[in-house]
Amino acid sequence: MSNDELEQLMWLQPVLDGDDRVRRQDLYTTQQEHFEKDKAGEAEIEAYIKEL
Structure with a gap:
């Protein structure tokens, strides 16, 4: 996965969660x-990236 693809996924997540103003x-x-x-630590952030 390229950086651009990851960035797009990270942008789409809030949009899909209902925040279409992002x-x-x-x-x-x-x-x-x-x-x-959410007071997310390194493990939570890593899990989030894997989920994307």
């Missing part, structure tokens, strides 16, 4: 807020 250029901030809100 812009691709805001992807990093959106994902960071998601992980901080």
Whole structure:
């Protein structure tokens, strides 16, 4: 999987979860807020990437 494909999947996830306001250029901030809100550690982030 290329970096572009991973980035697209990471953008689609919030959209599929109902947040259709997410812009691709805001992807990093959106994902960071998601992980901080859930207090996700390295294991949770790794599981999330594998799920994608």
